[in-house]
Amino acid sequence: MRQPDPSARPVLGIGMVGHAFMGAAHSQAWRTVGRVFDLPLEPRLAAIGGRDRRAVRAAAQRHGWAVAETDWRALIAREDVDLVDICTPGDSHAEIAIAALEAGKHVLCEKPLANSVAEAEAMTAAARAAEERGQIAMVGFNYRRVPAAALAREMVAAGRLGTLRHVRVVYLQDWLVDPEFPLTWRLRREVAGSGALGDLGAHIVDLAQYLTGDTLAGVSALTETFVRERPLPAVASSGLAVTDASDGRGAVTVDDAALFTGRFTGGALATFEATRFATGRKNALRIELNGSQGSLAFDLERLNELEYHDHREPAPSAGFRRILVTEPEHPYLDAWWPPGHGLGYEHSFVHQARDLVHAVHTGRPAAPTFADGLRVQRVLAAVEASAAEGSAYTPVW
């Protein structure tokens, strides 16, 4: 019995712009989500966009996209594209997202939302207008949808931690320790907007605001660029305008590390650190919340685990417990494997796709919205302002 059309569900045509690391991760998510979760719409990998014809064709074939486009405007214009998934560097987010929204498409935009507050504001305005027309606009802060992080949010929202006192977050990587690592686009301000701050700091600011359900009121910051010149990459990476390359080296124009303290509106104190120079730490996004009733701790390098201390437990048997977040009762987990059979990094994108499809179907906005992304952007701007003004405490407006 040959199968008929594999689904009677309406199709949701996806058009993705960009096909590097994030493009691969999103493709895997779009291919997988309907195989694991019951969805009201069937995502279809309609079109992938990129500037280099050969590269985008190869990506289309590798990742299973039906069509390759070399012009993102053409991709947005396609009738079979209902949702535009933006996986490019931050300097093109605003233009593409606003165009897609104005064209009536739903949008998923990788983080950080933009390279400036002004861009993010324009995007948020476009998203608000589009929402009134029933369109969805989401930012790709995928770590919210690691099950352990989603569980942490549930526990905080349920009051398990009481009044929050401390938020302690680091995002530690080490891929720039070698001074001969080349000057890729992530190290050029005109493309990436900022360095560790926008790349890693954006994640932890969003995650901290998400988990606490609160917003940062102000920050005091230091930033640093430890290695100020690096060799130019063999092949010019996306958007890299090289003007100072006489000796084959170019200036690093973004931060290598950003550290800041801050106050949440609700009174909690916070420390943040984002760096690409934490030798030996590969992807150590670690967050700890301390409240009057309990504490939580999470480490992305052990993403199937959440540590929880219940302060109401009598002292003799109290302690941080390691919850293996693989139970069917845990967020997203009833669709996956039996307890103890852990998920990986990529599954956060599958969960993001799942929630986005449901949002498109119901027409109800799905967090993180562009407004959430703007809020992160304002924190990043306050961090840069504080760092530029001798670490002065700088309100996030």
Added chain:
Amino acid sequence: MRQPDPSARPVLGIGMVGHAFMGAAHSQAWRTVGRVFDLPLEPRLAAIGGRDRRAVRAAAQRHGWAVAETDWRALIAREDVDLVDICTPGDSHAEIAIAALEAGKHVLCEKPLANSVAEAEAMTAAARAAEERGQIAMVGFNYRRVPAAALAREMVAAGRLGTLRHVRVVYLQDWLVDPEFPLTWRLRREVAGSGALGDLGAHIVDLAQYLTGDTLAGVSALTETFVRERPLPAVASSGLAVTDASDGRGAVTVDDAALFTGRFTGGALATFEATRFATGRKNALRIELNGSQGSLAFDLERLNELEYHDHREPAPSAGFRRILVTEPEHPYLDAWWPPGHGLGYEHSFVHQARDLVHAVHTGRPAAPTFADGLRVQRVLAAVEASAAEGSAYTPVW
């Protein structure tokens, strides 16, 4: 530009029998492997087989199989099926695998290879004959292809541990702790062959033999069934012949736990423990190897990590290091995400599919072969024999 046929590669048609937990995992692997790895053949999800027409159709649609078959013989006979992937309980492995091999198909058979040594011998003989015709037969000991386990094997093979002295393995789960957990097929000897021994013990015996590159020479064993009667399941599960159900309960006819010590041919001592009563342990396959030059430790609940102690390091700075097995130099990892962005349980099946496709392409047998599966079966038989004879040390012949 609409894409042409997504690949010029020859197609490898997959026919899968069974569509429960393992069926879902294998489907995900077959869908993904060609999107991540460069393969010489393109796996195609040709047909899925199962006895219940409605269920197998639903599974076909959910998991993306082109055709649903209700007769495994018909599935094997299909021209578009080149490889038969057996995901049924152990009591049907021999019949299906031998038929498939005789029909000229490649075979991937879930573990344990069979429910008895006699069956496993017949399967191995069939596999040997088929190998001479260029067919591949592989057993699904997928944990060999968790990157950390594959790395461990590389390190042992490179002599990093010196002469092995100790092998210490447990596989701890806890899903039977509740005495009201129902009597599923895994708890009936006629379907499952054995209990924790065949399900969990088979994995750790294979993994221990794989990692050491050595074979168990003999064992001394204890087995136990802690809860001897359980409620019958609401819906009779696969193959469950209920003869003692007057009160709605039935006899558990397999072991809940199996413990054994043993000697490897090369002189190392070993302890093994497989149980479904280790309260709080969800999927704790833990193995430690101690050798004259170093040690390794692995825990499946933290599958992106491998602990390594280098005994040649001067004592003041020696210690077990936690290798985050996510570097591009690590097995399988160059095709995945950046360092620190961990994989999950399911990826072991993707890697298994990758290596199997290469084996089919080259015609060179891929471990674990059916002979490897038979070797495991003989250990399991020796365990049962020893347990039946007062734990007497029983050679594995």
Added chain:
Amino acid sequence: MRQPDPSARPVLGIGMVGHAFMGAAHSQAWRTVGRVFDLPLEPRLAAIGGRDRRAVRAAAQRHGWAVAETDWRALIAREDVDLVDICTPGDSHAEIAIAALEAGKHVLCEKPLANSVAEAEAMTAAARAAEERGQIAMVGFNYRRVPAAALAREMVAAGRLGTLRHVRVVYLQDWLVDPEFPLTWRLRREVAGSGALGDLGAHIVDLAQYLTGDTLAGVSALTETFVRERPLPAVASSGLAVTDASDGRGAVTVDDAALFTGRFTGGALATFEATRFATGRKNALRIELNGSQGSLAFDLERLNELEYHDHREPAPSAGFRRILVTEPEHPYLDAWWPPGHGLGYEHSFVHQARDLVHAVHTGRPAAPTFADGLRVQRVLAAVEASAAEGSAYTPVW
């Protein structure tokens, strides 16, 4: 104001035989116990005994003993010695302990109680007779008094684990990995009785029986000596009769490793492993208990911690919690430092001294009694018998 006699409490004169590693640890305990705990008697370091005059004098001075004796019989006979603390190798335990008990002295005897069941029986008989005269006889299984272990016992006794199913214990060291490590007394059967079995295995058998409140009913064992000849030590160590030293090497006559499985009387299954060849493990006494209601895990290398899983906790927030056993509510801890300020290995001896002093004062036997030590000895004998008979399951009588 010059202080008068530092205490109005009655004095308990201690006489210690042996002054090596255990002698140093016991001395530190006797000096410290009255400074930390409120005691009904004041321990006084009356006399230390050893065969080598110069060495025992040095030890007396170093460790603060008032008098040095070279004849243990003279030490026992001293009027100012109320309690004899035996820190010699196992071959002299029986003779000294029985003599001391017959002389009316209380006795603390290092583990293992003896080198044979016969000796242990004689000692236990002597202890029983002495108990009727109000004397105390205790075996030095000091790990019972690591606070985390004592807490574990309290939790098991309170029913927190429900019915015990599994006991999993290892004691891993690595000081014999180097084949050139010399042939000290611990490697000669005539002095040490056995190797890893008596030294490490005795500890874990006692600890397992203590924590479970149950006794081993039978065992099935393997033992091995990996390195069968070693260089003779530069200076002959205590009691070493060298008969095969023509080439400067001698035969190792004890086990390097002992592995056994077993059944507890109450139905729990157990695995035990004691070895001096676990490369990289220094003092890894690890024990895990799984019961129907919960589990506990302990590792002597992290002796201020106890892991506890409460199976009654709802699955979404259940997990092994790390109890930092440093709270005033924890055993022995109200006399020490604030929470989080951990204790070390030596403090188990201080706690042992504390409880022993109270036992002497009240005249009530203090566990572990010689009968407890005999029970361990019988397990060790059953292990050796099983190992000699092809691992046959051997009841502990």
Added chain:
Amino acid sequence: MRQPDPSARPVLGIGMVGHAFMGAAHSQAWRTVGRVFDLPLEPRLAAIGGRDRRAVRAAAQRHGWAVAETDWRALIAREDVDLVDICTPGDSHAEIAIAALEAGKHVLCEKPLANSVAEAEAMTAAARAAEERGQIAMVGFNYRRVPAAALAREMVAAGRLGTLRHVRVVYLQDWLVDPEFPLTWRLRREVAGSGALGDLGAHIVDLAQYLTGDTLAGVSALTETFVRERPLPAVASSGLAVTDASDGRGAVTVDDAALFTGRFTGGALATFEATRFATGRKNALRIELNGSQGSLAFDLERLNELEYHDHREPAPSAGFRRILVTEPEHPYLDAWWPPGHGLGYEHSFVHQARDLVHAVHTGRPAAPTFADGLRVQRVLAAVEASAAEGSAYTPVW
């Protein structure tokens, strides 16, 4: 043979002021140090001082001090006191220490050195003058002498970490989470000087400067008092002038938490956090150093361990190793127990006493000197100044 004078070594008479928590810890150290280490001088517990006659007498008897004094000036004046050990709250440090130094005595002063920079300067001047007369003045930053910390310093000094980039330190406790915890002296500025900052922050500033071998150049800080009123203690604690107690509650006049970022002179960035509101953390002093060649991490709750990442190791086998700092080659460890037999919190005081006795004997200043304590005090002052000025980056002069 009755022992003669237990030592022919010259005696070093100790006079200790204060007999609470620190007094107990120092007493234990003075009693133990000569029993474990070979010392050129024999410490003698000559006199203990305290204001309450009954309490100080009890302390003398409990801890083994020969004489109890109720006037610290009388204690300093005693001929049998060679070294004054100051264990009082910070408000009396300067007066006692300067008097003792002027009286020709060696001084060990608990941390923080003083409650103000002015006091610390006066003390440092007195110490410098005394040093010229051969006297020793040391501050009690005992954590420098936890073996793992001392090992970390050795490794940094040997260049194992290369150029330091990041210093990340927290000191987390939770004993103030309960708003009904009483208003002890540690919560009153006039006695304690500051709160978490002086108590915990002083430790981590000193440790960070010690481990890096560098000094903080400037800081940017936030401080907070979460609970601003607390019940007065049942018994007035030392020096507590209660003026606002009409309702049985008093104002907390110190910080509950202090957070700051900073720059080291050598270019490393740093984050510091000291709090008594980190629910579930008991004594979590955690420090991580990242350098161009490697990283180190330490956690006081696991004080026998040091984590080390060697960046020169090839990536496939690199990782943070857990060094069990219990080997004879490790600092202070050759005098203690075999490998794996861990030490506790109190032993840092024994090591401090050991090094101090050697310093007295040789006449060579022993770190941490009063100048080191002053440097810490200046950092604390800069933290308070920055916090008072909107977190402005504040140089440490």
